[in-house]
Amino acid sequence: MTAEQPPIAPWYKQFWPWFMIGLLGASVSFSLVYLALSIHYFDGTVAEDYYKEGLAINEQIAKQEQARTLGLSAALNADPATGDLVVDLTGESRPERLTLKLIFPTESERDRRLTLEHVRAGRYVTMLETPLRHRWYLHLEPGDGSEPAWRLTGEARFPAQAEIVLAPGD
Structure with a gap:
């Protein structure tokens, strides 16, 4: 007498793979948004020749x-x-x-x-x-x-x- 085991659903019907994919997708999305914002709103406040500007003080x-x-x-x-x-x-x-x-x-x-x-x-x-x-x-x-x-x-x-x-x- 063997007990029948319930069938295992395929991976795409499971919760945890989609949760992990969602975390990775969210981190990539936020990184791309912050990259785009940092490029667009670059303030340019750091001087290229800071040493000469320091001497000019x-x-x-x-x-x-x-x-x-x-x-x-x-x-x-x-x-x-x-x-x-x-x-x-x-x-x-x-x-x-x-x-x-x-x-x-x-x-x-x-x-x-x-x-x-x-x-x-x-x-x-x-x-x-x-x-x-x-x-x-x-x-x-x-x-x-x-x-x-x-x-x-x-x-x-x-x-x-x-x-x-x-x-x-x-």
């Missing part, structure tokens, strides 16, 4: 020390309605032009360089085509065409209602 510190020695500071006002940018510079330096570098924290292609013209005692003006939005790092330097002797730095979130203070960096 001493130059930046010297420029900021020079601004501190000259007693420089600036107040930036941005009018979102007209697009005017007005900088009031105080201290011992009065160049004919200033260069304002607007540096976007995460996307280098959005960076901008503006030239401000001297209007009267310490006041510099320029106009923007499009109003600024979001957070920016600001670098203000003399814009006479040669290597800048000093630099003022700041950070701003636009549109700004209050004036933005630019000072020698720390």
Whole structure:
């Protein structure tokens, strides 16, 4: 008397093979999605020549020390309605032009360089085509065409209602 064993279903009707195939398929799918996202949203924030940029830090510190020695500071006002940018510079330096570098924290292609013209005692003006939005790092330097002797730095979130203070960096 032999007991009959129930027939075993084929593998494709079993739970565990499909569970294992599902885990492998999900991990491959997620990996491909993350790969596509990392390629599409590459931020490019790592410099190619980081060693030279590291050496340039001493130059930046010297420029900021020079601004501190000259007693420089600036107040930036941005009018979102007209697009005017007005900088009031105080201290011992009065160049004919200033260069304002607007540096976007995460996307280098959005960076901008503006030239401000001297209007009267310490006041510099320029106009923007499009109003600024979001957070920016600001670098203000003399814009006479040669290597800048000093630099003022700041950070701003636009549109700004209050004036933005630019000072020698720390």
